[in-house]
Amino acid sequence: MEPKYVSLEMRDYIVSMGAETVNWCMQCGLCTNLCPWRLVPGETSEKFNIRHMQRLGQMGMEGFEDEHILFACTTCSMCQSNCPRGVKIVDNVRAMRASIVGAGMAPANLRPILGSAHANGNPWSGPREKRTAWQQGLEVPTFGPDTEYFLFVCCHSCYDPRSTKVAQSIVKLLKAAGISFGVIGNEESCCGESMRKLGDEELFQKLAQSNIELFNAKGVKKIITTSPHCLWTFTQEYPELGGRWEVIHYTQVLAQCVQDGRLKLSKDGSKKVAFHDPCYLGRHSGVFDAPRQLLENAVDGGTVELSRSRELSLCCAGGGGRIWAEVPMGERFGELRVTDAIDKGAKVLATACPYCMNMLIDACNSLGKQEQLEIAELSELLAANL
Amino acid sequence: MSDVTNGHRSILVVGGGMSGLSAALEAAEAGLPVYIVEKEPYLGGRVARMNKYFPKLCPPSCGLEINFRRIKNNPLVRFFTMAEVTKISGVPGDFDVTVKLAPRYVNEKCTGCGVCAEAAETEISNPFDYGLSKVKAAYLPHEFAFPMRYVLAPQVIGTAEAEKIRAACPYGAVDLDMQEKTFDLKVGAVVWATGWKPYDASKIAYYGAGRFQNVISNVVMERLASFNGPTQGRIVRPSDGAAVQKVAFVQCAGSRDENHLPYCSGICCLASLKQATYVLDQNPEASVTIFYIDIRALGKYEDFYAKVQKDARVRFVKGKAGEISENAETGQVTVQVEDQETGSILREGFDLVVLATGMVPSTADDKVPAEVTYDENGFLLPAQPSAGIVPAGCVKRPVDVASSVQDATAAALKAIQAMVRR
Ligand SMILES: Cc1cc2nc3c(=O)[nH]c(=O)nc-3n(C[C@H](O)[C@H](O)[C@H](O)COP(=O)(O)OP(=O)(O)OC[C@H]3O[C@@H](n4cnc5c(N)ncnc54)[C@H](O)[C@@H]3O)c2cc1C
Ligand code: SF4
Ligand code: SF4
Numbered sequence: 001m002e003p004k005y006v007s008l009e010m011r012d013y014i015v016s017m018g019a020e021t022v023n024w025c026m027q028c029g030l031c032t033n034l035c036p037w038r039l040v041p042g043e044t045s046e047k048f049n050i051r052h053m054q055r056l057g058q059m060g061m062e063g064f065e066d067e068h069i070l071f072a073c074t075t076c077s078m079c080q081s082n083c084p085r086g087v088k089i090v091d092n093v094r095a096m097r098a099s100i101v102g103a104g105m106a107p108a109n110l111r112p113i114l115g116s117a118h119a120n121g122n123p124w125s126g127p128r129e130k131r132t133a134w135q136q137g138l139e140v141p142t143f144g145p146d147t148e149y150f151l152f153v154c155c156h157s158c159y160d161p162r163s164t165k166v167a168q169s170i171v172k173l174l175k176a177a178g179i180s181f182g183v184i185g186n187e188e189s190c191c192g193e194s195m196r197k198l199g200d201e202e203l204f205q206k207l208a209q210s211n212i213e214l215f216n217a218k219g220v221k222k223i224i225t226t227s228p229h230c231l232w233t234f235t236q237e238y239p240e241l242g243g244r245w246e247v248i249h250y251t252q253v254l255a256q257c258v259q260d261g262r263l264k265l266s267k268d269g270s271k272k273v274a275f276h277d278p279c280y281l282g283r284h285s286g287v288f289d290a291p292r293q294l295l296e297n298a299v300d301g302g303t304v305e306l307s308r309s310r311e312l313s314l315c316c317a318g319g320g321g322r323i324w325a326e327v328p329m330g331e332r333f334g335e336l337r338v339t340d341a342i343d344k345g346a347k348v349l350a351t352a353c354p355y356c357m358n359m360l361i362d363a364c365n366s367l368g369k370q371e372q373l374e375i376a377e378l379s380e381l382l383a384a385n386l
Numbered sequence: 387m388s389d390v391t392n393g394h395r396s397i398l399v400v401g402g403g404m405s406g407l408s409a410a411l412e413a414a415e416a417g418l419p420v421y422i423v424e425k426e427p428y429l430g431g432r433v434a435r436m437n438k439y440f441p442k443l444c445p446p447s448c449g450l451e452i453n454f455r456r457i458k459n460n461p462l463v464r465f466f467t468m469a470e471v472t473k474i475s476g477v478p479g480d481f482d483v484t485v486k487l488a489p490r491y492v493n494e495k496c497t498g499c500g501v502c503a504e505a506a507e508t509e510i511s512n513p514f515d516y517g518l519s520k521v522k523a524a525y526l527p528h529e530f531a532f533p534m535r536y537v538l539a540p541q542v543i544g545t546a547e548a549e550k551i552r553a554a555c556p557y558g559a560v561d562l563d564m565q566e567k568t569f570d571l572k573v574g575a576v577v578w579a580t581g582w583k584p585y586d587a588s589k590i591a592y593y594g595a596g597r598f599q600n601v602i603s604n605v606v607m608e609r610l611a612s613f614n615g616p617t618q619g620r621i622v623r624p625s626d627g628a629a630v631q632k633v634a635f636v637q638c639a640g641s642r643d644e645n646h647l648p649y650c651s652g653i654c655c656l657a658s659l660k661q662a663t664y665v666l667d668q669n670p671e672a673s674v675t676i677f678y679i680d681i682r683a684l685g686k687y688e689d690f691y692a693k694v695q696k697d698a699r700v701r702f703v704k705g706k707a708g709e710i711s712e713n714a715e716t717g718q719v720t721v722q723v724e725d726q727e728t729g730s731i732l733r734e735g736f737d738l739v740v741l742a743t744g745m746v747p748s749t750a751d752d753k754v755p756a757e758v759t760y761d762e763n764g765f766l767l768p769a770q771p772s773a774g775i776v777p778a779g780c781v782k783r784p785v786d787v788a789s790s791v792q793d794a795t796a797a798a799l800k801a802i803q804a805m806v807r808r
Contacts, residue, residue: 028679029724033708034592038722038731051724082592084643084706312591 010060010099017102017201019095021088022057031079031089036315037072042331048072050079050089057096065100067107074333075197075320076279081311090197093320097199106200113324114200117207121189123324126159131186134164140171143182143218149174149253150220150245151181152234154227155190156354162361163354169383170226170250176386177263179253181224187214193233193280198321205241208233212243223247226379228280228287228353229319235285249281251352251378255290258297267300268385271374274304274346276337276360277313278353291352291378298385304344306337316363318355334363342373352378394479395419397801398573400471401748403431404787405779406579407453408794413577413802414462421571422465423485428531429454429465431581435514435528437611437619439787440660441690447530449787454532467533472568474576474756478774478804483571489564491538491548496559498526498534505554507547510539512616515609518624519616524551524560529614538562574805575774577797578754578766582745582780585640585647593639595741598712599625600719603639603743604657611664621668623737625717630672630737633665634721636707637678639741649763651744651784655682658742659694666699674700675734677707677723703732710739745784773804 015022032051037044047068056064064070073093080089100106106114117123122131132140134157143150151174157167174181192207215223223245225231234247257263275295281287288310295303308314317325317333329335337360341349349364351357360375395418399410402424410420422429433439433446457463466487473484492502502524509520514528523539536559542548543562552560587603588596595601600623602610613619621630635658640646655678662674681702683691694700705723712719718735725732750764756775759767766777778797779790 026679027726028706029726030706030708032724032731033706033722038708049724049729052729082645084638084645086644 004061004063007060011058012060014057014060014095014099017095017098019057019092021086022054022092022095024085024087025051025054025058026085027051027055028084031083034078034082036074036076036078036317036333039314039336040331040333042328044068044072044327044331050093053096054087054089054092057092064096065105070097070100071107071198071321071325073320074279074315074317074322076315077283078312078315081283094197094199097197098201099199101199102201106198109326110198110321110324114195114198114203117190117192117195117203121207121210122155122159123190123194124155124159126155128186131158131188132183134158134167135183138168138171141182143184143220145219146180147182148180149182149222149224150215150218151183152188152191152223152225152230153183154225154230154354156358157226160354160358163358166354166357166377166379167226169377169379172383172386173254173263173379174224174250177254177257179257184214184218191230191233193229193237194319194321194323196233196237197319208238208241208243212238212241215243215245220245224250224253226250226354228278228285229355232280232284249285249287249290249352251281251290251294252287254382255293258294265298265382265385267298269299269301271299271301271347272304272345273299273301273348273350273381274306274341274344275309275378276306276316276349276351276356277310278351278356279313279315279319281352282313283311294378294382295350298382301347304346306340306344308340316351316356316359318359323355323358329366332359332363332366334359335367338364338367338369338373342369346373348374348376348381350376350378350381394574394805396421396573397575397577397798398423398471398481398483398571399577399579401431401579401581401779401781402426402429402465402467403579403581403779403790404433404449405581405781405790405794405797406431406577407457408791409577409579409778409798409801410463411453411456411460412795412798414460415456416798416802417462418802419462420464421573422463423469423471424465424467425470425580426527427467427490427535427537428527428533429467430532433787434530435605435612436608437615437664438660440656441687443660443663450530450532468537472755474754474775478772479574481573481576481774483573483576485569485571487567487569489540489566490535491543491561491564492536493559493561493564494535495557496535497557498536499556500526500536501554501556502536502538502551502560505551506542508539508542510541515616516606518606518609523547575776575801576756577776577778577794577801578758578781579778579794579797580748580752580781582784583748585743585746587639587741587743590640590646590741592709593636593707593741594710594712594719598710598719599623600712600717600737601710601739601741603741604654604661605743607661607664607740611661621665621738623717628737629669630665631669632736633662633672633674634734634736634739635662635674635676635742636710636721636739637676637681637742638706639743641744642679647744647746647763649744649784650682652682653784653786654742654744656687656690656786658740659683659691661740662694662700666697672699675703675736676700677703677705677721679704679706745780747781749781774801776800776804
C-alpha cells in the first residue's frame with residue numbers, strides 16, 4: 001500500500017468549508033450501515049463508505065476525491081438523523097465536495113449542469129425566458145402586493161415535460177382551495193439546493209442572493225414550494241443570508257385546506273396507493289402526515305405503507321446532485337422502491353417531490369414494470385379528483 | 387409502636403429495590419424508625435427479576451433474602467407495597483407525606499397457599515415477565531415474593547369470578563371491599579430510591595425490536611434465563627421456542643446516543659458478558675458474538691471481562707451494529723455491521739439478538755412530588771434543594787448493585803444528618 005499522509009491544513013480547510021462537526025465522529029460505523037448504498041450491489045456501493053470518507057476528512061488525507069466516493073452520497077440524511085454523536089454528516093459531505101469543486105475540479109459530467117445554473121438560473125439547460133412556459137393554457141396569477149403566497153415552482157417542474165404537470169396540478173389545487181397565490185416568473189432562479197450539495201458554494205451564493213433580492217423587492221412574506229428541496233434550503237439555508245419568509249410545502253397548505261373544508265376532493269379509483277416519503281420532506285423537514293392525510297382523502301382503493309417508510313424511508317437516489325448521475329441498472333435505489341410497492345400490492349406509487357418522481361419513473365421503466373405500477377406525484381392524483 | 391410515629395426521627399424510603407432496602411436497613415440498624423413505600427406488590431426491585439447477578443453470579447434471592455430477613459427481624463422497619471407517595475411538604479425534620487395505597491384485595495391472613503389462583507380463570511399478562519407469560523387474575527407476583535402474599539387483578543373485581551375466588555380462600559384472606567386508601571406520615575427525612583426502567587428498545591427503529599420476535603432486550607434475556615421465568619430458564623427463540631445456537635449482543639443499544647440516551651448506562655457491557663455465560667453454560671456448543679463500540683468494564687470488573695474474553699466461543703466485533711433484518715420464514719435475524727478492525731461490512735445471521743439497552747431513571751417520567759432538581763436526562767441530582775430529600779441508587783446514576791448499596795448507605799447517613807443538624 002502507498003503511504004498516506006495526514007494533512008492538518010487540508011483538514012482545517014475542509015472544516016472551514018462547513019465540516020464543523022467532522023471531528024465529533026467516534027468512528028462507530030452506524031452511518032455506513034444505515035446508508036442506502038448498503039442495499040445495492042456494485043462499484044459505488046463497494047467504494048463508498050461514509051464513515052471512512054469522513055475519516056479521511058478528519059485527517060485531511062487523500063483518497064476521497066474519487067467520484068465513486070465523493071459524489072456518491074444522496075444527502076438523504078438516513079445516517080445523519082441517527083448518528084449517535086449528532087455529526088452533521090451531510091454538511092461534511094458538502095464541505096468535502098466544496099474543497100474539490102471550489103478548486104475548479106468539478107467532475108466533467110457535472111460541468112454542464114453547474115454551467116447552466118450559472119448562465120440560465122436553472123440546471124436543466126432551459127432558456128431563462130422559457131421558465132414560465134409550463135403555464136400555457138392555465139391562468140396563473142402573478143404575484144403582486146395583495147397576494148398572500150408566492151408560489152415558487154421548482155426548475156424541474158418548469159422545464160421537464162413530465163414534471164410540468166406537477167406545477168400545473170398544484171396551481172389547479174391552490175385555485176380550487178381559494179388560496180391567494182401568484183408566481184413572479186422569469187426572473188426567478190434555481191433555489192440552488194442541489195448546487196450547494198454538489199459543492200459549488202459560489203454558485204449557490206449567487207443564486208440565493210439573486211432570489212433573496214428579487215423576493216424581498218416584490219414584498220414576499222409567505223412562500224409555497226412545489227419541491228421539498230426548495231422548501232428545505234429556503235427554511236434552513238436562506239435565513240442566514242437574509243431570506244426570512246414563512247415557507248411551506250404545497251402538501252402542508254393543501255392538507256390544512258382539506259381540514260378546514262376549503263378544499264373538497266372526491267374519492268376516486270379502486271387502486272391501492274403507496275406513498276414514498278421524499279427525504280427532504282420527511283427526514284429533513286419532518287413532514288410525514290400531510291401527504292398521507294391528503295392521500296386518505298383522495299383514494300378509494302386504500303393506502304399501504306412501504307417496508308421502509310417515514311423516518312426510515314429509503315431514498316430515491318435523486319438528492320445531493322445524484323439526479324444527474326449515471327447509475328447502472330440493478331444499483332438504483334428506486335428499483336427497490338418499485339419492487340417493494342409491487343410486493344405490497346400497490347398499483348400506484350405516489351410521492352411529493354419532482355426529483356423522487358423522476359427517479360422512480362426511471363426505475364420503474366428500467367425494471368419494465370410500467371404495466372404493473374404507475375408512478376405519480378401526489379398533486380396529480382389530487383388534481384384528478386377535484 | 388408509639389416511637390415509630392415520632393415524625394422528627396423517622397425516615398421515609400421510597401422504592402424497595404436494592405438501594406431502598408439498603409438505605410432503610412442502615413437507618414433502622416442505627417436506631418431510626420423507617421417506612422418503605424414500594425409501588426409494586428413485592429420488594430426487591432429490578433434485581434428480583436434477574437437470573438444471576440455479577441460479579442459473583444449468585445441468584446438474586448441470596449442477596450435479597452438476607453435483606454428480607456433483616457427487615458423481618460427489625461421492628462423499626464415498616465413497609466407498604468402497592469403504595470406511592472403523592473405529596474411531600476415541610477422541612478428537614480418535619481415533613482408531611484401523603485401515601486396512596488392501591489387495593490391488593492388480599493389481606494395479611496394470606497398464607498400463600500395458592501387456592502385462590504386455582505379458583506381463578508381469567509389470565510392476565512404477567513408484568514414480572516415483561517408480558518412474556520400469563521398469570522391467573524389471583525397471583526403471587528413471583529415465586530420468592532416478599533411479602534409472600536397473593537394479589538387480585540383489578541380486572542376481575544365486581545365479577546362472579548371474584549366471588550368464587552373469595553369463597554375459595556380457606557383463610558378468609560380475600561377482601562373484595564378493599565378500597566384505595568390514602569394516609570399521612572410525619573417523617574424527618576426522605577430517601578428517594580425509585581430506581582430505573584429499561585430504555586424502550588423499539589424506539590431504535592433500525593434494530594426492529596417489537597417488530598422482529600427474535601430481537602429482544604437484555605431485561606427480557608434475564609427473564610428467559612431465569613428458572614422462575616416464562617421458559618423455566620431455557621434460553622429459546624421467542625418466535626418458535628427453538629434452542630439457540632448463535633446469539634448476538636448489540637452493545638450501546640440506545641446508550642451513548644444523542645438521539646436516545648446520551649449517557650453510558652455503565653452496566654450493559656457487564657450484563658452482556660454475564661448473559662453470554664448464561665448462553666454458553668446452557669449450551670456448550672453455542673457461540674456468542676458481541677458487537678461493541680468499546681467495552682466498559684471498570685475496576686474489578688475487568689477480571690470478569692478478561693475471563694469471558696478467554697472463552698473461544700465468544701467473539702468480540704468492534705463496530706456499532708447497523709440495521710437488523712429478519713427472515714420472516716426462518717425467524718433468523720441478520721446483523722449488519724462494519725468491523726472497525728478490518729473495515730469490512732459483515733452481515734451475519736443469528737438465532738437471537740439481544741439489545742443491550744440502557745437504564746432510564748424512573749424519575750424521567752415519574753416525578754418526585756416535591757421540589758427537587760434533575761439533570762437533563764431525568765436523573766436526580768446528588769445535591770438537592772432540601773437537605774432532607776436524599777436520592778439513592780440508580781435514580782441518581784446508572785450503576786451496579788454494589789454501587790447502589792454503597793450509595794444507599796451514604797444516603798441513609800445524609801438523611802440522618804439532615805434531621806440532626808436542624
Ligand atoms: C440487563 C441488566 C442486568 C443487570 N445485571 C446486574 C448484575 O448482574 N449485577 C449488578 O450488580 N447489577 C446489575 N444490573 C444493575 C441493577 O439492576 C441495578 O444496580 C439495581 O437494580 C439498582 O437498584 P435500585 O434499588 O437503585 O433500583 P430498582 O432495582 O429499580 O428499584 C427501585 C424500586 O423502586 C420502586 N419504585 C419505582 N417507582 C416508584 C414510585 N414512584 N413509588 C414507589 N416505588 C417506586 C420499583 O418498583 C423498585 O422496586 C443490571 C441492569 C440491567 C439493565
Ligand atoms: S454514525 Fe456518526 S459517530 Fe458513527 S461513524 Fe458515522 S458520523 Fe461517526
Ligand atoms: S446522507 Fe444518505 S446517502 Fe449520504 S452517506 Fe448518509 S445515508 Fe448515505
